[in-house]
Amino acid sequence: MKQVSIYKIAGEAGVSPATVSRVISGAANVREDKRKRVEEVIRKYDYRPNVLAQGLSRTNTGVIGFIAADLENPYYGRIVHEFEKEIDRRGFTPVICGSICSYEREVRYLEKLFDMRADAIVLAGGKSDELVTDPEYADLINRISDSIPIITTGKVDGARCYQVCIDEMAGVDLAMDHLLSLGHTNIALLNGYAGVKSTYEKRVRYRSILKKQGLPYREEYIIDGGYNIEGGHQTMRELLKRVSEGLEPPTAIIAINDFSAVGVLQSLQENGSRVPEDCSVMSFDNTFISVSVRPRLTSIGYNYELFGQSLAETAIDLAEGKEAVACRKIPSALHARESTAGI
Amino acid sequence: MKQVSIYKIAGEAGVSPATVSRVISGAANVREDKRKRVEEVIRKYDYRPNVLAQGLSRTNTGVIGFIAADLENPYYGRIVHEFEKEIDRRGFTPVICGSICSYEREVRYLEKLFDMRADAIVLAGGKSDELVTDPEYADLINRISDSIPIITTGKVDGARCYQVCIDEMAGVDLAMDHLLSLGHTNIALLNGYAGVKSTYEKRVRYRSILKKQGLPYREEYIIDGGYNIEGGHQTMRELLKRVSEGLEPPTAIIAINDFSAVGVLQSLQENGSRVPEDCSVMSFDNTFISVSVRPRLTSIGYNYELFGQSLAETAIDLAEGKEAVACRKIPSALHARESTAGI
């Protein structure tokens, strides 16, 4: 089907294509009667400008890309939701890519967004959440950020990236305060991988707090494991095994996220332990999962609305050539529920 | 930053832009030595063709749009995930839009995808899942589908749309068979709205099965309510209230999805009822939620991989101008767990 172009509109309205362009953009002044005529013809044909052509002749496209590590995780689902809301409100076009799955896929998405001439790209999770940045990745990011601003929820060492991230330390402080004030001193920190920045930071902070409190730091209380239900189940079993082999039993568990906490809960239950009577459990993220399970999970949550909005704002400001804060932190908050109790 | 264009590459390689284009597309034959030289220069500059320009001169863009009703719901998260995998595998570019929230937003996304000259658009949920299609919406879809094939998981009356949808009837058959074989005859069907096609179909089928079995159909067993936890909680409370007012107590509940089942479970628990001893509960969708809660939920699941793949395949076939099946059905399967038991 032949697309109607600005020329056709111009012809029928008896004006030049430039004038049509002017009424569309609304930027320049056009005499009232001409504007009317043009608008009428536009309506008649349901004409919509071709953004490819616009993007080609302008320097911007209005597209803000968002690459999320895993849309199946409600954590990302929530952020994307808030992000989209703000992007849409400001008249830009969100282009979401989820399901990274692999490094190759992430790179491919990055390149596609570059090829599309997105005005800014947001990176949530994935390679940019690694503790030590892959130099090849930093290279790619550098190349892209030469022409397109990049915002991340993690970090990319050796590349110009804006950051909007969760204040992991504050979150751990909140969690530990809560547990300590409840009388717990044997606290395990399950799941996640040391190679992931957010996890690494949590572990470091956990350790410092313990030291500051004069409490023993036990390596055996920290176990690597996936960020899903299965992972939580596995690491909790491993912890239980260690206890049966003589490890001082923990009275509280902090799971790396709600998903893994669900696994922890299940494993504990299979072991005949009651939560929170025998062992308190808490987690990070405060997604709907934490209120879906029984006992409901105490969880460290973030202001998701602010998170998504900040990401969007930073991206748009940068896209519009304005300056933006290089690093914004999203505060955490404690949501105490039934899964934690005094010792 | 000045982008390197095909001209610059051509200049440095000592060939014409047309030749560069040829080596990029790989379509036409180019003499080996020239190809080598061009490829070298391309590598030197990390040159990547501008898809806007490509899209403008070609008739296709390689973009397949996907509009999901709600990315926060793991049901959509899962489908999007599988969809993206397939789209990526076939070398196309997925552009996901979630969080519809409102009719206006959905329309806006539809228009943006149109403006981008997407090669096909997939609609999952939202207005295309309404029982009676809004004529204005059908109009819009018609206008767009003039130039871009549209695939939906629902339907749009009066518009050319391809369909890939869940076989709701088969799902209800499975659910009812399961419950009936367990000896249940007082079965309630909670949540959802009659105005939503998938819900409507489930209700109709539920009713037919009851009739066919010679079992009484009670209107009071069907209660409208949202598709989330809160909704499930509310409708279950309402049902309990009706029972206290004399309604024959149901021995089994079918919730419209896992989310609402969680609410049902909670309400039942607050009421002091045990699941499944006092009342069986089951749901649709079989997301990770159904194995996260206790008791684990019996749920009707779909082959999500096939679902996402079929959506992608249909979209790509159509984008490539091939014919596609007008209507594909995704089969359902029963996942029996501890939330349902014999009477």
Next chain:
DNA sequence: CTGAAAGCGCTAACAT
């Protein structure tokens, strides 16, 4: 096999 040149649809000087 390869180059020249005409678009694709729109914008942005530059004139008028």
Next chain:
DNA sequence: ATGTTAGCGCTTTCAG
């Protein structure tokens, strides 16, 4: 205020 005219970067006949 408005028309003319170059591009934007790439593809695709059409010659050769």
